[in-house]
Amino acid sequence: MTEKEYRSGFVSVVGRPNVGKSTLINHLVGQKVAIVSDKPQTTRHRILGVLTLPEAQIVFVDTPGIHKPRHRLGEYLVTLALGALKGVDLVLFLSEATSPPGAGDYFILEQLKKAEVPVILVLNKIDLISKPRLLPLIDLWRQEHDFAAIVPVSALTGENLERLVQEIVEHLPPGPQYFPPEVTTSQPPEFVVAELIREKVLHLTHEEVPHGVAVVVEEMASRRKDLVYLRATIYVERESHKKIIIGAGGQMLRQIGQKAREEIEAFLGKKVYLDLWVKVKEKWRRDDVALRQLGYKPEE
Missing domain, CATH: 3.40.50.300 (P-loop containing nucleotide triphosphate hydrolases)
Structure with a gap:
């Protein structure tokens, strides 16, 4: 050749x-x-x-x-x-x-x-x-x-x-293109959005709080041609962690939402209405059922 x-x-x-x-x-x-x-x-x-x-x-x-x-x-x-x-x-x-x-x-x-x-x-x-x-x-x-x-x-x-x-x-073998040239990740948009929200929690909280956080995108829908509605839940393991993430007068949650929304809009290329909720799921990191519910699938 x-x-x-x-x-x-x-x-x-x-x-x-x-x-x-x-x-x-x-x-x-x-x-x-x-x-x-x-x-x-x-x-x-x-x-x-x-x-x-x-x-x-x-x-x-x-x-x-x-x-x-x-x-x-x-x-x-x-x-x-x-x-x-x-x-x-x-x-x-x-x-x-x-x-x-x-x-x-x-x-x-x-x-x-x-x-x-x-x-x-x-x-x-x-x-x-x-x-x-x-x-x-x-x-x-x-x-x-x-x-x-x-x-x-x-x-x-x-x-x-x-x-x-x-x-x-x-060091790669001869082979085909597995993805179209414009693709940069195989992950669906909901996954990337959830991770961007979790990243902001990691950046803004300290000690044990970030480790016990999981994020699930409950709804993602186009409301207009240029607007996406997103409803996501931040799960934590303790009531005290929920209070930290919400913050005094909801200030911390607003900060998380604002920083996440900026990156999500850059990722999606559209305006975003981000509706964030915080819920407690006790000891979810130690519970196989809870892990599956939150998108983690431990091997049997």
């Missing part, structure tokens, strides 16, 4: 909590498809982000951070993340360039060795260190595994992401 074959494939992005997996995918795809915060377990679902290039299509699978679970939700998240190592063409293993590998990194690495899939090690957050510190860290990692490539990047600033994309494409 005179022309290079088109390449495509599914690429799982794995790592410990807060290493920058969602930030990386959002930057590569060019649109927010996964919410971002500095709270552990921000990503709770297997999210597909799609990057279409003239020579290849990369379907990224964003996964929850792999951690030691403390409840049924945590068990579900780890199962989801480890399950994303199966049936993919390539894995991006994110670790922080700011520190040597720790126990969590070594646990993930052992799972990757069992998966028998090519792995690119991505050393993220190089914007936070001096470059001379990179070489000893790369040498240390090289001794741990025969990686397909080791690429230092900054998911936040975009540094070296072009090289990372080149490495990914080189």
